Amino acid sequence: MSALLALSRWIDRLNEWVGRSAAWLVLAAVLISALNAIARKAFDVGSNAFLEIQWYLFAGVFLLAAGYTLLRQEHVKIDVVLSHFSKRTQIIVEAVCIVIFLLPFCGVVIDLVLPLVKQAYETGETSSNAGGLIRWPVYALVPVGFSLLALQGVSELIKRIAFLMGLIEDPTEKKQEKTAEEELAEAILRAQKNQGAAQ
Template structure:
C-alpha cells in the first residue's frame, strides 16, 4: 500500500540524513583544529556547517513523524478511548497538519524555484550556492506531507499498530 512505500522512503531518507550529523561534526572539529591549533581558520566551514545543520534538521521531519517523535499535545486524546482518539487524531490532521503541510510545501517550492532561477549564493568571503539547501527544504516539505498522508491513512484504516514494532 501507499503508506508502506512512504514509510519506507522516509525511513531510508532518515537513515541516510543521519550520516549528515557525522559529516557536520567532522567539519566542526576540522575547523576548530585549523582555527585554534594551526591559527588558519577556513573561510567556508562556518557557512557549510550552518547549511548542513539546516539540511539535517529539515529533512528529518518525515522520519520523525513516521516514528511519532514530533511534539504532541495529548491532553485531550490521552483520556479518550481508542476509537474516539483515532477520530480526534484524524481531525487534527485535517484541521491543522494538512493545511500547514500544504502551505509549507507550496511556499518552499516557490522559495527554492526563486533561489534556483537567481543562482542565489551566500554573501561574505566565499559565495556558496544556497539553492541546494532551499531545494532540500522543498523536498523535506513533500516528504513530510507524504508521511502525514500515510499516518492519516493508517488512522483511517485502523492500521496504526503496524509501525509500532519499528520504534
Template sequence: MPIIRVIDGINEVVGRIVSIVAIVFAGIIIYDVFMRYFLGEPTRWAFDLTKQLYGFYFIMLGGYALRHQAHVRVDLVTERLGTQARRWVEVAGYLIFFFPFSWVFARRSFDFAMTSYKQGELTYGAVQLPVYPLKIAMFLAAVLLLIQGLSEVLKLVLSKTGHVEPMEPMDVR
C-alpha cells in the first residue's frame, strides 16, 4: 500500500539522518575532553550543546524504532495466542493505548514548542542556547511516531497471515 511505503520511507530517512547526530555529539564530547584534560581549557558550551543534541537524537528516533519493532514489548499474554488473535490484540493496543498517548504527546509538545518560541526561551547554562528548536523537534517526533503507528496498524489489518515482512530500507545515498 503506498501510504505504508511513504510513512515507512519518511521514518527510515529521518532515522538515518538523525543517526548522524550521534557522531556529532560524540565528536563534541571528545573535543571537550581533549580541551579540558590535555590543554587545560574547558569549553563553556559543549555540555549544554551535547545535552540538547542527545535530547534531539533520542526523541527523533521513536518513529524509526517503531518501524523496526525496536520498542520494548511485554508479550506475556500474546505469546500464547494464535496468530490472528495476537494480531487483533496488537491492533487493540494501538487503538486503546498508543494513539491516545501519541495524540496527547503531539498536542502538548506543540503547545510547549509554541510557548517556548514566543517567549524566546533559553537554557540556563554558561552559554544560553535557544530551547524552542528542541521542543519543536518533540512535536515533529510525536507526529512521526503517530504516523508510524498508523502504518503499523495498517500492516496488521491488511496482512493476511498476521505477519508482515519488513520492507527493505530505502537507499538514501
C-alpha cells in the first residue's frame, strides 16, 4: 500500500502543478480580451483569431484544472442523503462511484475524442471563421484534461482505500489554502497593527 500511496502523492503533485499553471491561462485570456477590445475600438483592427484563442484558453482552464478541482474536493457533490451516513459509509460510496462512474466515463470520453484529435491533426483542420485557428490543439485538451481527471480519480480511490484501512486521515476534507482575499486582509491587518505599534 505504501507504493500506491506514493503514486497517489505523485498524482496529487502533478495535478497541483497543472492546476496552478492553468490559472495563468485566465490572466492570458483577460489580457488578450482587453487588447482585442482596445484594438477594435481604438484602431478598428481585429481578428477572429483573438476571439478563438480566448475560447481555447477558457477550454484549457476548464479541462486542465478538472483533476486539480477533484484534488481540492471542489467538485459539486449531492450530500443530502449521503451526509446522514457515517464517514466510513460515505467513503465507501465515493470509492464505488469512482470505480463505477468516474473512471469509465473518463475512459469513454478519451476513447471517443482521440480519433477526432488525430483526424484534425492529420487534415490540418482550421476554424471556418476568417482568420480562425487550427483546431487540433483545442481538441487535444479534451483527452489530456480527462486523463488528468482519471489520474486524480485513481489517486482519490487509493486515498479512500487507505482511509478504510486506517492508514491515513479523512481524504474528503477540503485542502483549501488561504484565498488571495484572505491573504490581503491579513496583510492589511498586519500593516495596521505595525502602524499602531509604531505610533
